[in-house]
Amino acid sequence: MSAPAPRDANDPPRLRKFVHYTTNLLIVAVIRLALALPYGLRVRFVGWLVQHVIGPVAGYRKRALDNLALIHPEMADAQRQQIASDCLNNVGRSFIENYSAHDFPARMAKITPEGPGVAALEDAAAANRPVILVTGHFGNYEATRAALVARGFDIGGLYRDMKNPYFNAHYVKTMEAFGGPVFPQGRKGTAGFVRHLKGGGQLVLLFDQHVMYAPILDFMGEPARTALSAAELALRYDALLIPFYGIRQPDGLSFQTLLEAPVPHSDAQTMTQAINDSLAAQVAKRPEQWFWVHRRWRSHEP
Template sequence: MSSSAPKDKSGFFRTTGHYLSNLLIVGLIKAALALPYQIRIPLMGRVVQWGIGPLAGYRRRALNNLALIWPEMPKQQRQQIAGKCLNNVGRSFIENYSAADFPKRMSTNNITGEGVAALDAAVASGKPVILVTGHYGNYEATRAALVARGLNIGGLYRDMKNPYFNAHYVKTMEAFGGPVFPQGRRGTAGFVKHLKSGGQLVLLFDQHVFGAPAFDFLGQPANTALSAAELALRYDAALIPFYGIRQPDGLTFETVLEAPITPSDAMTMTQEITDSLAARVNQDPTQWFWVHRRWRPQS
């Protein structure tokens, strides 16, 4: 008798799940984009805050993170922060898919902060610039405002697990102007070439990286990649923290470039950018993406 190995159906079900979930996401995006801008943004905020966020477990994760960082905070206050966080996530998501409207609105934004002069000086001299931030407010607001000033700002992104979603997600980032590169070996050559040519690159550093050194973030150790600081030192690039801070109306932003990080060593510089983000989170915790698995058991 002959026997054949049982077929592994997990790959099929995973692919089918990715395909179907992407269909739902695309349908939601198209429906939202059909609405006027001032309706679609707050609407998507509410959809994520009251629907997708709780169903996907994001609200629970946000509440767990908040309890870890501020256990003494009243539970009701943590719940309010988690709700507003999810609302910001939803608004940011559809803003980034509003490839015509959002960059146009940001094109007239005044960019403020000590880092503006440093950026202008670097661009004038042909020195590369790494603009570093976290998932706070909507970082694309500042990137769009800078692109409107004529800068060719590249982006470094992490591939999504859903390949169908990832394909159009990357296109939205490209629509804001400037090349985008995937994290890992595949994108390294591209962004290194971009930096060496005196270009500007956006890096987000506030997600957990297994095996990375632990840095203090909001009073707890958080594994954090050294990439931003290492690249800045290796290519003599200015390292400038920046933020797109959502304003009380929910639609406009303050676009800020902070003072450049002083070159020293990768560990010191990474703690400094971590402290920069922590200061922003302490100032307004509702704008940070508490939905990430930022704190994990240390490895």
């Protein structure tokens, strides 16, 4: 009996690279097919595709249902099923909207931002005071940034690198297409966004994903690790901290862009809990627009 062949130490990285490459090929094929369609049909098509095919196959539907059961154990199963289904549709629509580098910003440029945070943002820009705009994965978070950039605001974005490097390369370009600089999380992006803030610029941060070792705060009645970075930056650079939302409208294509009043400066944990509560209130009104597909409450997982 012969001995087994020695395992090549490079096999796992090679396999991972192959999986990333082929996955990206499929994603690019969907994007190109969708972009060949008229805008309205394009958005509805990818929404349907994620809702009925990609979401269930990838396990996103199950994760959304698990999260809904955790937060709303009293809710009827049929209602949770409907919210999860609509959530996946919104995820798909948001994805292809963000790849519609010309059509989507052009549509958002016609929107008039609303809410008490608009005047606060305008006053801060006039005074060259930095602003940190915070939101969650709700509606389409890029809708408001596109609407504000169209009005002359210098709004940068901070992003987390995707695990798939092939996908990440073109996804970053979609964020850059909306205008305003974008910076990667981590050391290489820190210097850039700090300069941007110090120069009186505005920066968008999404704060509603699990961050290892971050403090545990309340989110929708359950403990969730939540990064304090947005509040810490606001305190360090005397920046306004303004929660905002791009709220999808009943037609599925248009948006309300809402800027809430700035969060008063106090301490980082109190301010972060305030933005958690702000997002939770929006989700309570429109639960199908939040990305329930994220692993937000990992302390409850086996």
